[in-house]
């Protein structure tokens with residue numbers, strides 16, 4: 001019998017790529033999503049796949065998905081624009097949704113993996129960030145709806161491990177990019193790609209000296225699978241440690257696209273982390289995992305996707321009635 005895996009947020013950016021990877025490894029997959037930020041187009045290609053099932057449902061209520069051996073809990077709005085628009089839903093899915101996903105794992109004696117986040121470190125005072133760092137999070141700021149939901153998710157996951165012996169894993173996912181990101185989700189790479197492809201100014205917030213470390217989606221998924229296969233219950237950072245200023249990132253996007261776009265500076269959002277870079281010593285030691293794709297190669301690999309996404313968006317806005 002094939003192992004069967006539940007993927008919450010299965011129609012999302014990471015969830016749909018994880019579903020592809022699990023199917024390729026011989027799993028049966030049941031993806032659930034309420035399509036708040038996920039999209040059917042991300043899983044359209046799996047419609048005729050016999051080992052794939054999709055259930056549109058809200059995991060903030062208790063739900064049934066049949067017997068499973070694995071639970072991958074990825075459901076959540078994940079871009080700052082999305083989670084600030086959907087603040088309450090983000091808090092709910094990180095609390096009620098996480099509880100219900102853990103209950104499914106407990107009931108089925110299934111292995112459980114939580115997709116947590118580098119946002120647990122907030123605006124970090126320790127650099128690069130190791131898993132042992134407790135973070136610098138504003139519990140009442142605009143980002144708190146996401147940061148605290150994920151921190152609560154981690155606490156609940158550890159509690160189910162400690163009190164109910166559920167076989168849990170916690171991945172701290174750092175900035176990840178690639179095909180299937182929504183061009184309008186507000187994150188930096190889709191924004192810059194869209195702007196560069198249209199020849200518009202790239203909107204760098206603040207002076208652009210803040211840093212991020214970008215991981216290509218296939219590397220991230222590979223890390224999640226390695227972590228799921230390990231025996232580690234404490235959090236593990238999964239990201240690419242090559243760190244870039246946002247200004248440098250903008251210039252690389254302009255170059256990869258071959259665009260004439262200029263850079264325009266705008267207001268830095270409140271509590272925007274000044275620096276972020278994963279220390280991946282633990283992932284490397286425990287999982288033998290290392291990301292392989294550098295930023296320029298990754299940007300080139302997703303250029304066609306963004307070009308298509310931007311042109312179909314332009315076409316549909318031209319079709320829209322005035």
Ligand code: UDP
Nearest residue numbers: 080186187188189191203204205210246272
């Ligand atoms: N950013 C930017 N211009 C944009 C979008 C984002 O300068 O059009 C900056 C943002 O202020 C942050 C970084 O890029 O410093 C990464 O933002 P993103 O929304 O991708 O995710 P975050 O890492 O903040 O969760």
